[in-house]
Amino acid sequence: MTTPLRIVLPGGSGQVGTILARYFHAQGHDVVVLARMATPAPWRVVNWDGATLGNWTSELEHADVLINLAGRSVDCRYTPANRRAIKESRIQTTHLLGQAIGHSVHPPRLWMNASTATIYRHALDRPMDEQTGEIGGNELNAPAKWRFSIDVATGWERAFFDALTPKTRKIALRSAMIMSPDRGGVFDTLLRLVRFGLGGTTASGMQFVSWIHDADFLRSIAYLIDRNEIDGPVNIASPNPIPNREFMKALRQAWGTRIGLPAASWMLEIGTIFLRTESELVLKSRRVIPGRLLEAGFRVQFPEWVSAAQNLVDRWRATYSLKSE
Numbered sequence: 001m002t003t004p005l006r007i008v009l010p011g012g013s014g015q016v017g018t019i020l021a022r023y024f025h026a027q028g029h030d031v032v033v034l035a036r037m038a039t040p041a042p043w044r045v046v047n048w049d050g051a052t053l054g055n056w057t058s059e060l061e062h063a064d065v066l067i068n069l070a071g072r073s074v075d076c077r078y079t080p081a082n083r084r085a086i087k088e089s090r091i092q093t094t095h096l097l098g099q100a101i102g103h104s105v106h107p108p109r110l111w112m113n114a115s116t117a118t119i120y121r122h123a124l125d126r127p128m129d130e131q132t133g134e135i136g137g138n139e140l141n142a143p144a145k146w147r148f149s150i151d152v153a154t155g156w157e158r159a160f161f162d163a164l165t166p167k168t169r170k171i172a173l174r175s176a177m178i179m180s181p182d183r184g185g186v187f188d189t190l191l192r193l194v195r196f197g198l199g200g201t202t203a204s205g206m207q208f209v210s211w212i213h214d215a216d217f218l219r220s221i222a223y224l225i226d227r228n229e230i231d232g233p234v235n236i237a238s239p240n241p242i243p244n245r246e247f248m249k250a251l252r253q254a255w256g257t258r259i260g261l262p263a264a265s266w267m268l269e270i271g272t273i274f275l276r277t278e279s280e281l282v283l284k285s286r287r288v289i290p291g292r293l294l295e296a297g298f299r300v301q302f303p304e305w306v307s308a309a310q311n312l313v314d315r316w317r318a319t320y321s322l323k324s325e
Helices: 015-026 055-060 080-103 144-162 186-195 214-226 244-255 265-275 291-295 305-324
Strands: 006-010 030-035 044-047 065-068 110-114 169-175 177-179 211-213 232-236
Touching (some): 015 030, 030 055, 044 055, 110 144, 110 214, 144 169, 211 305, 214 232
16 A cells, blocks of 8 residues: 555444554545544544435545444344344445445445454364355354354345445455454453453363454555455454463463463353353354465464463553553
């Protein structure tokens, strides 16, 4: 990306969107965030409702890249109402953007749509890449909540790839958990457990954790923008997912503590009720690797969790220790 690009981020006011907007804005690109509530930011923020065509569609004209992140957070209890909102919010906004692109005279050259690494089955036996990975939902004894998440992911991707946008390259971003020291993210949540002595092994500890360091997440997005020959589903993950037991141990070591109370499955089920979230987020084994990125020559800066965790802890301390002084 040698020349400034025009990058539009629907649903870009959340944590991941802010990471992307901050990164591209710092590089001198023209960043536009589409949000339901316009709040002050170093980049432009334009109102949209995520449901109807409106003045916001003009932002797509002559845009270089559209990165859609819109959708109800999955960090909640899977009540019937929340399930409906989670699924409909993703599919509805994807349909809407497809319509807007179809009406554009000069549509975006690239449309990246958020997806998720949880689209693959619960995997303890082998890694899942884009070519040989097995889409989940049909596993024996899979909890209904796991099947729901896969139904959301497959429906989301179907809406994306069914959109008629012949002039626009399309990539579905099957992202693993993005590890960033920013407040409110998954790393911040996990580190809070470690800081309070609760960051031990979860359940059996055998389930794999797929993750990606925020620097590699941002670099992979930039890499895909430059590689015009790549389209379709792309896994955004470290090439080395590891079991939960090792994952939490490395995080405790990075923080400098040995204490970490384990959490049995039944404890998680009770705890997630009070936290208003779901145990699937930590119990399902996600063993995803970035096959297409590696084949294309992408070099991961933080391939191992031990060094990635230490970097993230150091950055967290440097940021929040200074703020508390």
